[in-house]
Amino acid sequence: MAQQLDYHTIREIFTRFHAAEPEPKGELHHVNAYTLVVAVALSAQATDAGVNKATARLFEIADTPEKMLALGEAGLIEHIKTIGLFRNKAKNVIKLSQILVEQYGGAVPCSRAALQSLPGVGRKTANVVLNMWWRYPAQAVDTHIFRVGNRTGLCPGKDVVAVERAIEDNVPVDFQQHAHHWLILHGRYICVARKPKCGACLIRDLCQFEEKTE
Structure with missing residues (x-):
């Protein structure tokens, strides 16, 4: 060191x-705070380019937690199966979408603690969202x-x-x-x-x- x-x-x-x-x-494609959370969560142990390829069509049809829940876990898997650990990531994305709808009215919270409480969202993911979406350093x-x-x-x-x-x-x-x-x-x-x-x-x-x- x-x-x-x-x-x-x-x-x-x-x-x-x-x-x-x-x-x-940042090199991950997204259209709003929700798709940014999903993209960063999907990027764990995967390349940004690979995630962008998988989410290009996904975010056209599921750019809110409500739409993601309507798509369902099986439908989500069809879009992200080229990404490593896709089954576990799909479960987490559906769970975090459910929480966002039930606890936050479908909006993405802007605190690190709230973000980290979401399935599949660790400190790094939370910090990326805080930085890129809310311009927090x-x-x-x-x-x-x-x-x-x-x-x-x-x-x-x-x-x-x-x-x-x-x-x-x-x-x-x-x-x-x-x-x-x-x-x-x-x-x-x-x-x-x-x-x-x-x-x-x-x-x-x-x-x-x-x-x-x-």
């Missing part, structure tokens, strides 16, 4: 990320962010919660809104797991990773 970078270095790193991509976006730490945070020294931590707190504590507030998107995209396309593309890296000179590639 790299040592925590200092404030000025962190600000320079995010200044570069911002210059390269001022408004980074929540930090959704996935494997990409965990890797980048520890390799670079931007936000080191021994687990995802520690990395989340390191981002909240050390990233300047003006970069908090988009911090997790910049880090996810950096980890997904540049600071990849097996052979990071250090030669194409915007922050190579500021990164603490010792085993840099050419």
Whole structure:
């Protein structure tokens, strides 16, 4: 685990990320808060591209919890059976849809605790929804962010919660809104797991990773 970078270095790193991509976006397709919750829940142990392919038709016919319940678990499975763990995910989506209808009038709640109470929705999913839909500066730490945070020294931590707190504590507030998107995209396309593309890296000179590639 790299040592925590200092404030000025962190600000320079995010200044570069911002210059390269001022408004980074999540790659999961959605049309409202409900479809965002479903898409993120489906994305566990699956690629965003795979989820987008599966939900393209699904969200045309079931973009509210009421419509999802009308579709039913069997109907949902037909749309998402190309995604890993689709049977369990289908059960969770139907259950969370039922809860949204019965307890929240069909609306998606905007608190982390309420979101995490839904089946199949963990802290990461809740933070993605809070960030992307309600523009709350929540930090959704996935494997990409965990890797980048520890390799670079931007936000080191021994687990995802520690990395989340390191981002909240050390990233300047003006970069908090988009911090997790910049880090996810950096980890997904540049600071990849097996052979990071250090030669194409915007922050190579500021990164603490010792085993840099050419």
